[in-house]
Amino acid sequence: MNRYASQLDHEIHRFHDGSWQRVSDQLAIEEPLEIRISHVEGGRRKKTPLSITMRTPGQDFALAAGFLFGEGLVSRRDDIEEIDYCRDVPSEAERCNTVLVTLRPGLEVNLENQKRNFTTTSACGVCGKASLAALAMDGCQALPVSTKISAATVMGLPGALRAAQRGFDSTGGVHAAGLFTPGGDLLALGEDVGRHNAFDKLVGERFLAGEAPAFERTAILLSGRASYELLQKAVRARIPIVASVGAPSSLAVHIAQAFSITLAGFLKPGGFNVYSGRSRIRD
Known part of the structure; x- marks a missing residue:
């Protein structure tokens, strides 16, 4: 198997119209990715394991950058000097599942707030007031309400996202996060078996291209539910509209209200619910 592949052929038995067939099916590959950082502490450079997350191989560098950005460890593209697969691991399999992010000298890295993610997935975290306080302490502020989107455009986002989901077409087993203009044009797409990873891949790709944080005139669509972790990522990325x-x-609703994010859910062809920030959506 190609260690960097995102899909795997698998022979299955399919029952259809009263009979069995032996056919080939596409599975979304799920493998662990360990994210490590190289940073200067006390005048010496050291390597620190940060997180292990289950992900679909592909866009690994974007995933790592998006994770660091979402956790508040980096804020500008030049905070990252280099991203590469680790070379000091014993096997090829481990090498392509371990990413080392080298941070620039002089960057202060506060790892205390990120300890909750060191050896767990990015889906784990603290809840309630602590998460809101952490965002406020990191300087996150309410988003401006200048970005508007029409109700018709909101209803059209799932179709536009689905049309671009090549991974889902092949496997049916990956989540997606799509970044859109207020007019409904797709700007970027992240796909992964993990909802949080799909978001991080999308943001990380833009971050590495020097385009983050520049999301204040965008909307993001999530293929699954909207959890508080994903709203935290939206706050850090300054995305004003989350659907x-x-x-x-x-x-998630509490965070959206606290930071003036428009939050819509249960998107269907005939409508949707708005839980926060109704003023951004035009009739």
């Missing part, structure tokens, strides 16, 4: 095919959690 999801599924339901938002109560804390």
Whole structure:
């Protein structure tokens, strides 16, 4: 198997119209990715393991950059000197599942706030007031309400996202996050078996291209539900409009209200629900 492949052929038995068939199916590959950083501390450069997350191989560097940006460890493109697969690991399999992000000298790295993610997935975290306080302490502020989007455009986002999902077409087993203009044009797409990874890949790709944080006139669509972790990422990326095919959690709504984010959920051809920031959506 190609260690960097995102899909895998697998022979299955399919029952259809009263009979069995032996056919080939495409599976979305899920493998662990360890993210490490190289940073200067006390005048000496050291390497620190940050997180292990289950992901679909591909866009690994964007995933790592998006994760660091979402956690507040980097804020500008030049905070990252280099991203590469680790070379000091014993096997090729481990090498392509371990990414080392080299941070620039002089960058202060506060790892205390990120300890919750060191050896867990990016889906884990603290809840309630602590998460809101952490965002406020990191300097996150309410988003401006100048960006507007029409209700018709919101309803058209799932179709536009679905049309661009090559990974889902092949496997049916990956989530997606799509970044759109207020007019409904797709700017970027992230796909992964993990919802949080899809978001990080999307943001990380733009970050590495020097285009982040420059999201204040965009909207993002999530293929699943809207959790508080994803709203935290939206706050850090300064994305004012978040829409999801599924339901938002109560804390996701709380974060959206606290930071003036428009949050829409249960997107269907005939309508959607708005949980926060109704003023950004035109009839």
